[in-house]
Amino acid sequence: MTKTAFRESDHPIDPLFLERWSPRAFTGEAISEADLLTMIEAGRWAASSYNSQPWRFLYARRDTPAWERFFSLLNAGNQGWAKNASALIVLVSNSLMQPPGMEKPVPSHSHSLDSGAAAGNFALQATRMGWQAHGMVGFDMERAFAELNVPQGYRVEAAYAVGRQGDKAMLSEAMQAREMPNQRRPLAEIALEGGFPAMK
Secondary structure (H helix, E strand, O other), rough: OOOOOOOOOOOOOHHHHHOOOOHHHHHOOOHHHHHHHHHHHHOOOOOHHOOOOOOEEEEEEEEOHHHHHHHHEEHHHHHHOOOOOOOEEEEEEEEEEEOOOOOEEEOOOHHHHHHHHHHHHHHHHHHHHOOOEEOOOEEEEHHHHHHHHOOOOOOEEEEEEEEOOOOOOOOHHHHHOOOOOOOOOOOHHHHHOOHHHHOO
16 A cells, blocks of 8 residues: 555555645746646647547646636636636547548547546646646636637536645635545445446
8 A cells, every 4th residue: 555644545556646636725836838838748648549639738827818818717616716826727628530541530439538648647747746736627618618719529628727735724714624635435436346246
């Protein structure tokens, strides 16, 4: 098993997987484009069906012209804490792919899954670099599609706030109580040798 301050795995894994979590308290410090692109670079190397690479990371760093547009897409609850993030990202995925030998694009069954793998790589790289990434679906996806010029055939998947972890005292009392790494279901609940048990 592997153990960190707040988490413990049932089997030995790299501590990085336990150190990655989704805080809401961020310091508000600036992030360089080089650091942010390094995180996205990790996402770029995720596996995907037929190497279709359906993910696209749309981003804005705080105090840049695009920041307010991205920030305005978040719902009020997420704006309350994400205002101190260093960057905001909207992840979209292409629902079409062109496998080798095909003359035109065809629907991709796994575009969302593949993009999720890229997002996982991105978040782990952020943690490795001393940052954290907090994923959200609490934002206006329809407006994001229009205002970020997302092409037809793409799906808006999620938004991410990236920042250095800050003091939880800056959060509301309710959020402070939740500001710690959460736990996971028991492994026996998610690893099912031979399939699900037969229905009785």
